[in-house]
Amino acid sequence: MHEEIDTKQIKSIQRKPNCHLLYAGKVSDNPYWKFPSHKHDDLHEIVMLQQGAGEFIIDGQAYTAGEGDILIYNRGILHEERSFPDHPLFTYYCGFNFPSLAVSNNDWVVPLDREPVIRANRYSDGLASLMKLLFEESSVQDVNFHYISQKLLETILALIERMLRSEDKVSEAVKGTLAEEVKDYLDKNFTQNLSLTGIAEKFHINPYYLSHPYKNSYEISPINYLIHRRLGEATRLLVTTKMKIWEVGKMVGYENPNYFSILFTRVIGQSPKQFRDSHQKNLFYQKD
Structure with a gap:
């Protein structure tokens, strides 16, 4: 069910300070991949589905997601993940936090009354490329990778804001x-x-x-x-x-x-x- 979101809340995503990348990774080549229920109390996670599909239980709610969809796990939210064997998942993901918001009620990536799955749209290809670059920078760790990775994460968060705005226009x-x-x-x-x-x-x-x-x-x-x-x-x-x-x-x-x-x-x-x-x-x- 689509829920309207206050545009003032959306704008606050842009103003979140000091996003700090903690890790970047990928999941691939395992049709039976699954990750039992868990949560991250001190970080947020973004998962970009490059290919395949799977079932995800986020905060007690089941979702099916596929190529081009984005999953957002706000900190402290229980989530469980499972690939569909006939459509194996290939994902890029990253974990990060907002250090200055650690004790704030404003410490989220998507508003708490919002679905944590952003469905594929015209910005998905762009976000997929950014997530791939973020993974490559984090794995190769060449000169200035810290700076480049940081800017990539900031761009990813800005693009997610744009995607949320785009979803709200679909009445x-x-x-x-x-x-x-x-x-x-x-x-x-x-x-x-x-x-x-x-x-x-x-x-x-x-x-x-x-x-x-x-x-x-x-x-x-x-x-x-x-x-x-x-x-x-x-x-x-x-x-x-x-x-x-x-x-x-x-x-x-x-x-x-x-x-x-x-x-x-x-x-x-x-x-x-x-x-x-x-x-x-x-x-x-x-x-x-």
């Missing part, structure tokens, strides 16, 4: 319009070979962000809506036509007849044949 009305457009697209193309990634590409949006406005509007994910839309049409065809079961499956978008039967049975509670038999025996057409 609930716009999100609702997107959800309506996606639903209309699914209704017109549900028999085609569709995937969440393909739908997201059609609307030029991150697939892991697409689901949020849609689910908020219709209380169902786009893929689950697609399944119910297909099976709803399948039930109509089973009852009102003499098409073979495999033909019905193919007609509504399932090339594999076994998969269609298994999915139909799981969702509807009867096999396609059982459904057809139980409904056709009580269906009587008028004779001409």
Whole structure:
């Protein structure tokens, strides 16, 4: 759920003094990477998702995030991380603090009433490049790396401020319009070979962000809506036509007849044949 943020709070990110880099690192090449629940009482952390996707539990709330998304862990916030094996995570991350704010209620990176996940947007590529440079400077440690790393961190924080402002300009009305457009697209193309990634590409949006406005509007994910839309049409065809079961499956978008039967049975509670038999025996057409 999107929450409005006071612009005075946002401006205060720029004014935070003495950000001090503590470390920079990366996670890659491990499909089963996970990090149990933990927190950092004396530092903040930024995680930039370069590739892949995963599940993150932040302050008791579960989030799915993918390529281009940014995770912000304010100090003292419990968080847990897990890569999806079929989409292994590749991330750059850094830890830092604001020494002069250590005992202040203003010691945060994103406001405490704000979601800690910034979804991919037009600034994500820029931030990804900065995080990569920060990691390289920290690992190579060539001449003036302290100075360069410090300036990179300040730029990263300034760009995060810009990203937060950009998110606030995306109103609930716009999100609702997107959800309506996606639903209309699914209704017109549900028999085609569709995937969440393909739908997201059609609307030029991150697939892991697409689901949020849609689910908020219709209380169902786009893929689950697609399944119910297909099976709803399948039930109509089973009852009102003499098409073979495999033909019905193919007609509504399932090339594999076994998969269609298994999915139909799981969702509807009867096999396609059982459904057809139980409904056709009580269906009587008028004779001409």
